[in-house]
Amino acid sequence: MIDVPIVLTGFGPVGREYAELVAAHRAQWRDQHGVDLRVVAVRGRSTQVAVDGVVPPREQWEPVEPLAELLARTGARVFAQAVPSDGSDQSGQDALQALGQGAHVVTATKSHLLTHWSRLDEAARRAGRSVRISGATGAAMPAGDLARSVLRGFDVEAAHGCLNGTATFVLDQLAAGHPLDAAVAEAQRRGIAEADPTADLSGADAATKMRLITGLLWGWDVTAVRVEAEPIGGPREVEPGHRLRQVAAARRDEPGLVRVTVRAEPLGGPLGALVGPEKAVRYDCGDAGSVTVSGGRSSPRGAARAMIKDTIGAALEATAGLR
């Protein structure tokens, strides 16, 4: 049995779902996978709490101690991150700290991956630990797993994806005649859209996820990838049998560039067929054909499930680094 003490940072919708899943399924995963996942501590912005099963109510949390001390004291094997993708340097520093102390990093947070990509990869390889980022590349849809390992040897030529659940949901609401504000508010109510939906609508979030995918797929330095993005505007005429979709794309023969466009996709195709906030990525694999991954819940629960998958994967598989 592999013991997996976990320090979880971030107790918003995703972090709460993650902690609940671990508490509810610990015995099952012990039997099924031979791993004993247990959250031993949870940290917020300024408070933390020791955990033994269910996370105690916030009134019982105490001021945070330095992360290094918490990781050492708990013997953390996994450092799970579900903190805001707000561009702060802290999440990157925390992940580097955890790797330096011998923990794997599992994250749904995206922004520090863009700024710390190479440093995280190097630190993880040095420590012989993994950085797993499925939750950051499309919640429960395993597009990142395909890019990281499953399609090795297929020589992927291009990737096209609907990677932002809010965008797909909002475009369909607009097509059904609802105003933009109402569509975004409903996406927020469902926990899909960010509190500030700018990155959902501008294409920046989809571009971020595609940048991460290119790093996993082709080893691009995601920090340096350029983005050209078309924002979602008002309603638009679309030819029959098609739906508007926000599509993020990258090609191996155009290294360092991700494009996001709003374009008509056929209803019968993998991107046009998406429902609600579902996501999909099509990988064009030359003589191996096209491989599409779609579905997987796009929600805090879906992101938490992706983090669970990554936690179990990091504990069981002998990989190091981001890829």
Ligand SMILES: NC(=O)C1=CN([C@@H]2O[C@H](COP(=O)(O)OP(=O)(O)OC[C@H]3O[C@@H](n4cnc5c(N)ncnc54)[C@H](OP(=O)(O)O)[C@@H]3O)[C@@H](O)[C@H]2O)C=CC1
């Ligand atoms: N919602 C979704 O469907 C998906 C979300 N994601 C990503 O998952 C991440 C988490 O999202 P979500 O659960 O919505 O929560 P939030 O992004 O709203 O994060 C809130 C939590 O983060 C904590 N926090 C903020 N800063 C720090 C810090 N410096 N150190 C420790 N904790 C901190 C807050 O602490 P406190 O409680 O003390 O305020 C709070 O517990 C985001 O990066 C998001 O982009 C990824 C895929 C899907």
Ligand SMILES: N[C@@H](CC=O)C(=O)O
């Ligand atoms: N706001 C994002 C949530 C996950 O990254 C989305 O709509 O996909």
